[in-house]
Amino acid sequence: MINGTHLVPRGAEAHPAISFDTRNVPVNDRIDYWEERCAERVVGLHCTSMSESGLEARFEYCDFGSIKMIDIIGNQHVIERSPSLLRRFEKDSVFLTFLRKGTAFVNRAQSCTVLGEGDVVIYDTNKPYMHGFPAQMRHVIYEIPGIDFRKRFPRWELNEAVRFDALVNPTRIVSRALREVVETDLALVETPAQRQSHEERLWNVLETAHAFSNGRARSAYHTAVRARVSQHIEVHLHDPELCPSGISREMGMSLRQLNRLFEGDANTLASLILTRRLQKCHADLARPGPFPKSVSETAFNWGFRNLSHFSKRFRKEFGVTPSALAEIASR
Known part of the structure; x- marks a missing residue:
């Protein structure tokens, strides 16, 4: 059975x-x-x-x-x-x-x-x-x-x-x-x-x-701290003030200690924050709906302050402009 x-x-x-x-x-x-x-x-x-x-x-x-x-x-x-x-x-x-x-x-x-x-x-x-x-x-x-x-x-x-x-x-x-x-x-x-x-x-x-x-997690404590940092990033992606120095203060460690936690990663901590924000924007803009999503509103919702910078990084990351993706999703 x-x-x-x-x-x-x-x-x-x-x-x-x-x-x-x-x-x-x-x-x-x-x-x-x-x-x-x-x-x-x-x-x-x-x-x-x-x-x-x-x-x-x-x-x-x-x-x-x-x-x-x-x-x-x-x-x-x-x-x-x-x-x-x-x-x-x-x-x-x-x-x-x-x-x-x-x-x-x-x-x-x-x-x-x-x-x-x-x-x-x-x-x-x-x-x-x-x-x-x-x-x-x-x-x-x-x-x-x-x-x-x-x-x-x-x-x-x-x-x-x-x-x-x-x-x-x-x-x-x-x-x-x-x-x-x-x-x-x-x-x-x-x-x-x-x-x-x-x-x-x-x-x-x-x-x-x-x-x-890849040998970067040296102990259960080390892994737990990395998980806390990753969770903090996910929760605060909306905040335009989110940055490595602010995270280090929140975690009670120096910026050098924080960066060492992520040594060997494909992304630095700052680029990880940028990548996750871009991925969130992509998910929102690609979601089907009767009308195109607002590119500026989406960008600002996920912590971007400069719309021109956002559009350039978005296109470099995904090979399509934010407005074009939003238009496709509304069809």
Whole structure:
């Protein structure tokens, strides 16, 4: 039997969850059915199962916009994304996976990563891999667009599957943070504002994971302070006075100490603030509506003081002017 809760449908503007279950088809057809449905919604793969009862698996897929969530419950099975499947079913995504139940392994780049309950693993879909579950399992996958991931983390190659242990300090911070996001997504009906916050929390989890992966997070304390700084930035993006010196005073540390927390990042702290503001403006201007959004109002709402400077940086960042994007969104 497959046990577990179903995704609660989201708010009126959200896409409803799409679900399929192999138990609804004859035993001999279950593997083909699973492969076909997965290829349609997530990724092309080959599946095998040694269970005498056949593959018993349930899949629920929810589209949050740029990020997708897949909740899978099943019995013993192995999936493989071979070089031939890479060519047949192209997919440029990064999978952020949380193992809710059971054990698993990921075979990638001639190395095997073993996962326990609560562990987090990150890998991309552009390279061959095998993912297996020896017994009853449940995991949640967040599908991150590859282009967005590389823009945030241009030097994070993901040549191997990256694992974060749920039981060992300090990396269990990643597991705890992602668990909170998962539990929220599986339980709450969301408004559009909550869905936007949801994506921000996922990016914060990835920022923390990136810091550990690149050796910049030296301790649980160091990671917690980085998280506080990131949260402060998100909350105060509307404030035109938001700047590194002000953040350092708020955090009770010197500007030098603050900058050291973010050493090695693709962006300096100041450019991070600018990037997040631009991304917020882009999200607002791109939101569909009957009339074009006000460019000046949007810019000022997210802390920009100089409209000309905003327009130049926006076009450089996204390859389109703010007014053109607003016009497209209103059609």
